[in-house]
Amino acid sequence: MAIEYSGITREGLSKQIADAIRDAIVDGRLMVDERLPSETELAERFGVSRPTVREALKRLAAQNLIRTQRGPTGGAFVNRLSWSEAHDALVTTSTLLIGMNEIPIEAAIEARFALEAACVPFAAERRTDDHLAVLRAEAAAQRGDALTDDPLTDEAFCASDVRFHRALVEAADNPVLSFQMAGVIEAMQPLMNMLTYRMRDRTRIADLHAALADALxxxxxxxALAALTALGDYTRDLARARRAG
Incomplete structure (x- = not known):
């Protein structure tokens, strides 16, 4: 069993034990579906009580790193994380970090458009008619908003904005990029919308979206990159204006 059992101090024991097991999982020293030692064995090896080990295992289970099974062949096993679980965890973590002001808005904007720009060449090559239909429908809804007496609510416009960019990322047809963009599209982008919605020119955004869809x-x-760059520059301008105002 390739867990580092040494180096445990007397403070925060359960967290240290959870971290030691987590490191073994992340480093690949503990493989998917591998069974961990029993609570008694872990307690002996770490030199702590069983309740302390039990608390450490609860921490790992809360992070979806392990699962427990009952019965004669039961115990704690390294979890097989699904894409949906990984996606949800990434979005939650990104949202918390941004909400706690751990990520400056300028850094979030920079990362968002750098990552999205990486998707554009693949989207231009691999987009389907279904992807284009979504992109154009969202841009049209945003454009039409400026021409009607019943405009989209701020929430509806923001939701349309998120759907547009999610469709662009999906058009790239690359699961790794899609995963990396999850925190950007589902967490960073809504925050940017929330910070700038009172100042933004919806028609300008919709026109850039339409240009991007046409290019793809x-x-x-x-x-397509030119339209995305213009959108990024405009978003940065809005963020600076909000900070100055």
Whole structure:
């Protein structure tokens, strides 16, 4: 069993034990579906009580790193994390970090558009008619908003904005990029919308979205990147204006 049992001090024992097991899982020293030693064995090896080990295992279970099974062949096992669970964990972590002001808004904007720009060449090559239909429908809804007497609510416009960019990322058809973008689209982007919605020009955003959709339809990577860059520059301008005001 490749767990580091040494180096445990007397303070915060359960957290230290959880961290030691977590490191073994993350480093690949504990494999998926591998059974951990029993509570009694762990307590002996770490030199702590069983309740302390039990608390450490609860911490790991809360992070979806392990699962427990009852019965003669039961125990604690390294969990097989699903894509949906990993996605939810990433979104939750990103939301908490941004909400606690651990990530400056300028850094979030920079990361968002850098990552999204990485998706554009693949989206231009791999987009389908279904992807284009979503992109154009959202841009049209945002554009039409400026021409009607019954405009979208701020929440509805923000939701449309998120759907547009999610469709762009999905058009890239790369599961790794989609995963990395989950925290950006589901956490960072809503925050940017919340911070700038009172100052933004909806028509300008909708026009840039439409230009981006048209460029992807034409498989024109340069034009798509130009539209995305203009959108990023505008978002940064809004963030600076809000900070100054």
């Amino acid at each position: 339809a034409a498989r024109d990577t340069d034009a």
